[in-house]
Amino acid sequence: MQYKRLGRTNLKISEIAYGGLALYYVERDEAIRLLNTAIDLGINYVDCDEAGAQFVAAKVYEDTRSKLGEVLKTRRNEVYVGIKCMFAKKDEVARDIDKALEYVFKGTGREVIDLFHIAHVDVQEKLDLLLSPQGGMAAVAEAKEQGKLSHTLVASHNPTVLLAALKTDLFDVAEFPFTVIEAEYKKEVIPYCHAHDIGTLIMKPIGGGQMASCADLSLRWIRQQPVDVVIPGMKTMEELTGNIEAYVNGGPLAPEELERLERTARVLGSEYCHRCGYCLPCPMNIHVISQIDIYRSRLVDLGRKKELYKMARERGAGVAADCVACGQCVEKCPFKLNVPELMKKIAAELDG
Numbered sequence: 645m646q647y648k649r650l651g652r653t654n655l656k657i658s659e660i661a662y663g664g665l666a667l668y669y670v671e672r673d674e675a676i677r678l679l680n681t682a683i684d685l686g687i688n689y690v691d692c693d694e695a696g697a698q699f700v701a702a703k704v705y706e707d708t709r710s711k712l713g714e715v716l717k718t719r720r721n722e723v724y725v726g727i728k729c730m731f732a733k734k735d736e737v738a739r740d741i742d743k744a745l746e747y748v749f750k751g752t753g754r755e756v757i758d759l760f761h762i763a764h765v766d767v768q769e770k771l772d773l774l775l776s777p778q779g780g781m782a783a784v785a786e787a788k789e790q791g792k793l794s795h796t797l798v799a800s801h802n803p804t805v806l807l808a809a810l811k812t813d814l815f816d817v818a819e820f821p822f823t824v825i826e827a828e829y830k831k832e833v834i835p836y837c838h839a840h841d842i843g844t845l846i847m848k849p850i851g852g853g854q855m856a857s858c859a860d861l862s863l864r865w866i867r868q869q870p871v872d873v874v875i876p877g878m879k880t881m882e883e884l885t886g887n888i889e890a891y892v893n894g895g896p897l898a899p900e901e902l903e904r905l906e907r908t909a910r911v912l913g914s915e916y917c918h919r920c921g922y923c924l925p926c927p928m929n930i931h932v933i934s935q936i937d938i939y940r941s942r943l944v945d946l947g948r949k950k951e952l953y954k955m956a957r958e959r960g961a962g963v964a965a966d967c968v969a970c971g972q973c974v975e976k977c978p979f980k981l982n983v984p985e986l987m988k989k990i991a992a993e994l995d996g
């Protein structure tokens with residue numbers, strides 16, 4: 645295991661770290677066992693993620709408190725923690741910072757957020773709000789001054805908005821999805837990070853499950869790229885040890901392996917959602933990205949997928965079955981994804 649300097653944070657982070665989303669779907673004792681094993685195997689960074697619960701102020705960090713929070717009580721000095729915030733207004737961001745300190749770090753001996761994430765900065769409007777006088781970056785600056793957090797991170801699925809966020813010089817680390825299919829970050833984002841000593845953290849290295857059939861190849865491809873740390877989500881002990889083995893010891897891809905990965909990418913290309921959000925809003929209020937995410941997730945079984953689909957409907961959001969095939973999203977999608985066709989497939993599997 646190598647330890648990479650994460651840009652200007654100067655933190656030395658294990659080249660493969662823990663994407664926390666998977667832990668949200670794992671029962672508490674097993675999540676604690678996975679985290680302890682990961683640390684034993686040399687992982688020294690956990691990137692927290694609580695799926696949909698993070699959008700609900702009252703629920704946020706509860707799951708993290710019961711799992712990672714427990715581990716930190718005895719192992720705080722062995723691991724750095726990234727805390728994710730979905731909100732953009734100053735009071736909301738300040739509330740999340742204080743709640744994370746209370747729920748996750750209190751009593752651990754080192755009560756500070758190592759890396760505070762402003763997440764899902766996928767549209768310019770959210771970035772504008774964050775930067776406004778009543779926006780979240782004001783809360784981040786105050787918290788940093790008060791010693792509540794050490795470093796800042798911006799996470800995005802949209803390279804244009806991400807680059808704009810990085811140019812504010814308010815972020816020490818950039819987090820983005822990066823695979824052989826989503827290699828567009830190589831053009832401007834990665835060179836900009838290198839030029840400005842910004843760390844790079846790779847989320848969704850297996851395409852959020854979309855590339856599960858060639859997970860090991862995707863990880864080994866990323867290791868040959870000029871990025872710092874990769875954070876796959878790992879739900880089982882086999883995934884944890886298998887991913888570490890592939891990433892650390894797998895070595896560069898042989899020509900036939902690269903060909904297999906690229907072939908998979910070509911096949912997926914017409915259906916692969918980059919989660920960039922250019923297609924939104926939808927006139928039927930369908931959050932296209934989350935519908936595709938639920939459908940493609942490898943973290944939950946069909947029953948749970950159906951539940952999540954139903955929950956979206958109960959929240960008043962549109963679901964795949966509401967798609968009227970107006971084609972507005974296809975026009976706006978830079979990858980010309982056939983969203984109406986995908987919505988039809990999703991509805992057939994998850995509706996009812």
Ligand code: SF4
Nearest residue numbers: 917918920921923977
């Ligand atoms: S459907 Fe297209 S525009 Fe919408 S999030 Fe996916 S890739 Fe981006």
Ligand code: SF4
Nearest residue numbers: 926967968970971973
């Ligand atoms: S085609 Fe369906 S998903 Fe796309 S914008 Fe129209 S209603 Fe929404």
